[in-house]
Amino acid sequence: MRALLSRFAILTKLHWVTWGVLLVTTLGLVLIVVPGDLVRISLIPWPTSWEQQCENLRLATNEMAYAVDPRERNQAAMGAPRVATKVYQHGWPSPYLARALVFKVDTSGQVNRAESEPRIQFENTFSQWGGSMHHAVSWSNYDNWPFEMEGWLIRPWSLLLDVVVAVAILAAIGGLTEWRMRRDTGLLRFGLIDLLGGLTVIGVALGFYVYHANLQRIEHLGEDFSFVPTYNIEGGFHAGVHYKGPQWMRKLAGNQYFLPLLHHVDSVSVRADENWKSIYGELPKFTYMTSLDARFQLPLAALDLVEQCPSLEHFALPNLDRDSPTPLSRQGEPLFQIKDLPRLEKLNLISIRLRGDAYSAKQIELVAAFPTLQRITLEGAAASQEEIEKIKSDHPNIEFFVLPDPQIFMYPSPTPTIPIR
Structure with missing residues (x-):
């Protein structure tokens, strides 16, 4: 137990720059792993096994919403549907959670749940062909975060994989930053190895572009x-x-x-x-x-x-x-x-x-x-x-x-x- 605590005690000795880098990296990983994306079935060439599971979740949750009041199904048959269910998937590199949200208008016309609006969005030219007038930032939308759900599907092994990958990324970036800060060159002094590392990063970015x-x-x-x-x-x-x-x-x-x-x-x-x-x-x-x-x-x-x-x-x-x-x-x-x-x-x-x-x-x-x-x-x-x-x-x-x-x-x-x- 003491050996384990001594390992965690190393964290208290990290350089303040390392803590800053870890904080920024953690924020980025949270935005990648936690908010969800709307699941759209890939009809071409055909849905994946996970997409089929998400579609089954959507249909089952939609059926449960109608079962609360059968009159809503009759109303939907005569006009616009009163129940709409969407499924969001969460996780990277492997989705670990599918979450169903029901957007519902009851028989009296009252909206029980309306879709949230993204806090950040930008205009686009898609309106010229009938698409959305804005490009929305998904993680700025309340519905994309796993705060509410009417139905859900979880894959524990995928969740474990995502956690392991996130921890490995943080450990690698934190270790590299701490090694750089503890060298004799200090924070604002750069050596040949820093030049080679910077050129490598720039070269990879330019090659990618x-x-x-x-x-x-x-x-x-x-x-x-x-x-x-x-x-x-x-x-x-x-x-x-x-x-x-x-x-x-x-x-x-x-x-x-x-x-x-x-x-x-x-x-x-x-x-x-x-x-x-x-x-x-x-x-x-x-x-x-x-x-x-x-x-x-x-x-x-x-x-x-x-x-x-x-x-x-x-x-x-x-x-x-x-x-x-x-x-x-x-x-x-x-x-x-x-x-x-x-x-x-x-x-x-x-x-x-x-x-x-x-x-x-x-x-x-x-x-x-x-x-x-x-x-x-x-x-x-x-x-x-x-x-x-x-x-x-x-x-x-x-x-x-x-x-x-x-x-x-x-x-x-x-x-x-x-x-x-």
Whole structure:
């Protein structure tokens, strides 16, 4: 016991500068670890296991809120919903807490809970496309702090991991600062090792900046880019842009849009027109591009360029119809056909989307055998429900989703996606 107390006694001997650095670092860690972020389900490519747990928590909490007074459900069926539930996740590097808040208007019209307003927010240009008029700092919002909850989900091991990481960061920074203060050079005197350390930090920061700035230049993200999630680079090139930087940096900043340097193209939709060679030629340069949608047609020569994309994981193939084969494009280029499916195994995809009735059970079975594949989405495939169930039983590691034929969207409202478990 005395040995343990003697170790803690070292803290009383720390230099006052060390205490200042520890205080600032602790404040930063609190803003990173404690306030929560609103959980939004990632439908593309699909929700993670944690996001699904958070969604189940939201639905269960929402159901409990309605169960208090069933009349509210009837009121919601006739008009605007009277109960809205949001889930916030807390923790870094691993979320340890999901917390559900119910925002409710009772049958008399009284607001039982209203959403809080952030104390810090800045104007933005998103109102030009219908988004929010302000960028809010998340940790300046009362609702983001774990003060209230109607439902909750906790992961103890994640909490332990977060605490260990935070303590390790404080110990490393505090130890380094104390070592610097206790050296013979003192507080305001600097030696060669200080110069080398400062140059290293500056070099890493400049390298980080140059790397991301060059990526944005390659991705054609100019200075006037407003970071709307999707935009058109060219007529046949539709790109999706999202934050790709460290999560701790985003949480500390309070909003991903305060870090424009770290937004990159992660999804692309390409329509094969006369410029397809130049468009597909750009794709291998997109370091963060994980999703590609080949609209309408896929020139076979473009597949050579797709194989060079470093991070591609999700691939949506063009619609292939048995009744109207189109072996050549308007430019006379050979197009991707059913017989070319085996080439896709080289891509090491996680998910694939097959469109059109040219895909029978035989072709679906071939794709399901790809070793890295985890999900297959079918739109208007020629396989029956029984055939798909048989393929599912043969490949239990594959998750199947079945959508209607793409042409049905031209007429009645589409039915929701139906998962096959």
